[in-house]
Amino acid sequence: MTLGKRALLVIFPVILIVQLLAASAAYLTQRASLVGLEQARLDQQLAVLKSAFSDYQAFNRSVLYAISNSESLLLFLRESDISYRNETLGLRIQQSIRSLSNTTLSFVSFAIVQPDGQPAYYFESSLSPFSTLGAAQQQVIAEARRSPATGKMIYLAEAVGGPLLLHTDFILPASSSRPLPSQRQDAFALQLAVRPDHFLTLKQRLEAEYGAALEIADRFDPRSAELTAQVGLTRSLHARLVPSPDYLAQRLQGLRLAFLFGSALMCLASIGLLLWLIRRYVTAPICRLDAQLTDLLLHRRDALDEPSEGGEIGRLTVNMKTLHDRNTTALQRIQEISWTDTLTRISNRAHFGVLATAMFEQCSLHGGQLALLFMDLDNFKQVNDQHGHDAGDALLRAFAVRVGDVLQMHQRHHPGTETTFARLSGDEFAILLKAPTQDNTLPALTSALVGLSRGGFRLDGRTYPVSVSIGTARYPEDAGSITQLLTRADTAMYQAKAEGKNVAVPFSAQLEQRDERIRAIEEQLRQLHGDRELALTYMPAIDGQGRVVTCEALLRWHSPELGVVSPAEFIPIAERAGLFAKIDAWVVDKAMGSYAELARLFGEDVVLAINVSSAQLNDRRICHCLIERARHHGIAPERIEIELTETYAAELSSCTMDVVQAIRAAGFRVAIDDFGVGYTSIQQMLEYPADTIKLDMAIVKRLTQPELHEGLAAIVAFCQAQGKRVTAEGVDSLAMQAALLGAGCDLLQGYLISPPRSLDELGEWSARQYRERPAPQRAGG
Structure with a gap:
């Protein structure tokens, strides 16, 4: 066997293995990228499907809301002449529906169903003059009457003519207000149905493309699949698509064939090159040496020629190293492509995960601190919308370059630190800062990064209204893992946006606990069952x-999940989330329902004080609700006092002022609560549409000090001069009681008198009060 064949048999397996490993690594990387791309594409298409569904859902809600608050509907519900109601008023409702409906909708229907379940009015956008409300839609209305939930959107897949999106609401004809769940049997049902054509078209397109049915249900049984996507259409309705196995298999088949032929071609080219190199730098020099040796043995020459190649073994080593370097370069290039963000040329999310894990392990083993900076560009979508995606891409590239410059400068000033910079997605970036344990360079770095866009981001002579919000979290102080570090930095970033943007906010345990507490309270409020929890x-x-003149109703909430929750905690959350309307309705109804017992305990002249949410004073329906409930419970309006906070009263707009004036015009008393803690001018004091001023406990505590008794008397006298009754809150000592009575205060309320009590406890206290307790004494009495 010749030396060339021996060399080929030794080197060929090595080259083949290297090529197979390179091809396998490249294939696995590209396969993961292909699956990830298909997953992202599927997620995006389901997001588009959800957006289409949300559009129909929002349209359905807004149209039903507009109709339910229209004058035509109120006249229809209150009209006793059925013929006139169905023909004339029904036509007006139909015209309202047509004017509010989108002309591109293929089907819209609206039904009014009487409390006995019989349709009072039905209209649909079809050509059939004999159309009627379907049995399935009537079943949805019947179930809605029995359900404690409100405003639930129903996707009716089995409707005649195709799936429908239904929204059912209820209204009391007498008060034109939404009924409580227990009042729905006496209310008219309003149901608006639309056919979500665009949503159905997208659904059919997805099913045709992926060869599988789109599942829509409240919940799904778990299914294991490499490619699947699920999206929430509403809080209780979800859509899932699991593509046919053939869909992914077809795409992977093409990738496998491409790598197979490519690997074969590369292998052939490498073998040919090696054969040429072996012949030229291995076998040929040896053959020449052998020929020279043969000539020398045969005395044909006297000496061997000087080697011109520098030695065969050395050259063979150099060429093997060159070949190895080429293969290594190819592998590095494949890895660089899969780990680099194509737009900004910095690390992508996958590479960031690898680097983050490595840096975290170094800190865990050798000590040090690791900080994560989660950055999000503020108002970036506005740049894309107004200036186009090319401008947005240019801005992202420029931002990445400038951040890189800041990081280089930071490392020059702090040689002991190490940084990693990556683009996670869209306009989200992340920086990992590894530093010694006692190093405190993070504030300087965040300050420099925030300064990049303070006053806007200037690029190519144009200033874009873009800034950066940064959330930071550190290991080991704030998190124990990379996943936890990323999550908590993201939480801090959203807090930075809430604080006005273009700031850096560090993570704190209080921040996470506060957000979790707020989310838990809001979730429980959405599921609130008043009769069981309030x-x-x-x-x-x-x-x-010592005579009881007023009795204030105070709300208490005992959540089955959270336990007792303070009103000071849940009321602001309910108001911000728009959930206080049903709570106010429950409070008004229950409080007025207890008036008969209060009157039995304290006499027919006792006044019931009810606190009303300030968020309700923008809607005149609160006035209608008070009138209707007072009439229902047989209470004279002057026996009810509605309490508003001073801070809100000082900001009364013309709209809310009208609502308060309407409440007073209906005969109800109005009290300004917590007086003295807001910012109130004398002019506002004179203009308050109030019957009672309730001094806040903080100002009562201060003004009852001996040196301020004259000021207390002056404030009480001034309020009384305006015809307002003065009530002092927070009376918890005999000295305070004496000072307030000496100043001429009308009413006293506080723990010295009585803490908040249930009706039964109030009855026992009343019996002891009149049997044992003497009347309060004025100062000096």
């Missing part, structure tokens, strides 16, 4: 003779 307590206020 309760009222009552706090009496007495006059100078």
Whole structure:
């Protein structure tokens, strides 16, 4: 066997293995990229499907809301002449529906169903003059009457003519207000149905493309599949698509064939090159040496020629190293392509994950701190919308370059630190800063990064209204893993946006606990069942003779999940989330329902004080609700006092002022609560549409100090001069009681008098009050 064949048999397996490993690594990387791309594409298409569904859902809600608050509907519900109602008023409702409906909708229907379940009015956008409300739609209305939930959107897949999107609401004809769940049997049902054509078209397109049915249900049984996507259409309705196995197999088949032929061609080219190199640098020099040796043995020559190649073994080593370097370069290039963001040329999310894991392990083993900076560009979508995606891409590239410059400068000033910079997605970036344990360079770095876009981001002579919000979290102080570090930095970043953007906010345990607490309270409020979870307590206020004049109803909430939640905690959350309307309705109804017992305990002249959410004062329906409930419970309006906070009263707009004036015009009393803690001018004091001023406990505590008694008397006298009754809150000592009575205060309320009590406890307290307790004494009495 010749030396060339021996060399080929030794080197060929090595080259083949290297090529197979390179091809396998490249294939696995590209396969993962292909699956990830298909997953992202599927997620995006389901997001588009959700957007289309949300459009129909929003349209359905807005149209039903507009109709339910229209004058035509109110006239229809209150009209007793059925012929006139169905023909004339029904036509007006139909015209309202047509004017509000989108002309591109293929089907829209609206039904009004009487409390007995019989349709009072039905209209649909079809050509059939004999169309009627379907049995399935009637079943949805019947179930909605029995359900404690409100405003639930129903996707009816089995409707005649195709799936429908239904929204059912209820209205009391007498008060034109939404009924409580227990009142729905006496309310008219309103149902608006639309056919979501665009949503159905997208659904059919997805099913045709992926060869599988799109599942829509409240919940799904778990299914294991490499490619699957699920999206929430509503809180209780989800859509899932699991593509046919053939869909992914077809795409992977083409990738496998491409790598097979490519690897074969590369292998052939490498073998040919090696054969040429072996012949030229291995076998040929040896053959020449052998020929020279043969000539020398045969005495044909005297000496061997000087080697011109520098030695065969050395050259063979150099060429093997060259070949190895080429293969290594190819592998590095494949890895670089899969780990680099194509737009900004910095690390992508996958590479960031690898680097983050490595840096985290170094800190865990050798000590040090690791900080994660989660950055999000503020108003970046506005740049894309107004200036186009090319401008947005240019801005992202420029931002990445400038951040890189800041990081280089930071490392020059702090040689002991190490940084990693990556683009995670869209306009989200992340930086990992590894530093010694006692190093505190993070504030300087965040300050420099925020300064990049303070006042806007200037690029190519144009200033874009873009800034950067940064959330930071550190290991080991804030997190124990990379995943936790990323999650908590993201939480801090959203807090930075909430604080006005273009700031850096560090993570804190209080921040996470506060967000989790707010989310938990809001979730429980959305599922609130008033009769099971809410309760009222009552706090009496007495006059100078010890007689109970008013009794304030105070709300208490005992959540089955959270336990007892303070009103000071859940009321602001309910108001911000728009959930307080049903709570106010429950409080008004329950409090007025207890008036008969209060009157039995304290006499027919006792006044019931009810706190009303300030968010309700933008809607006149609160006035209608108060009138209707007072009439229902047989209470004279002057026996009810509605309490508003001073801070809100000081900001009364013309709209809310009208609502408060309407409440007073209906005969109800109005009280300004927590007086003295807001910012109130004398002019506002004179213009307050109020019957009672309730001094806040903080100002009561201060003004009852001996040196301020004259000021207390002056404030009480001024309020009384305006015809307003003065009530002092927070009376918890005999000294305070004496000072307030000496100043002429009308009513006293506080723990000295009585803490908040249930009706039963209030009855026991009333019996002891009149049997044992003497009347309060004025100062010097």
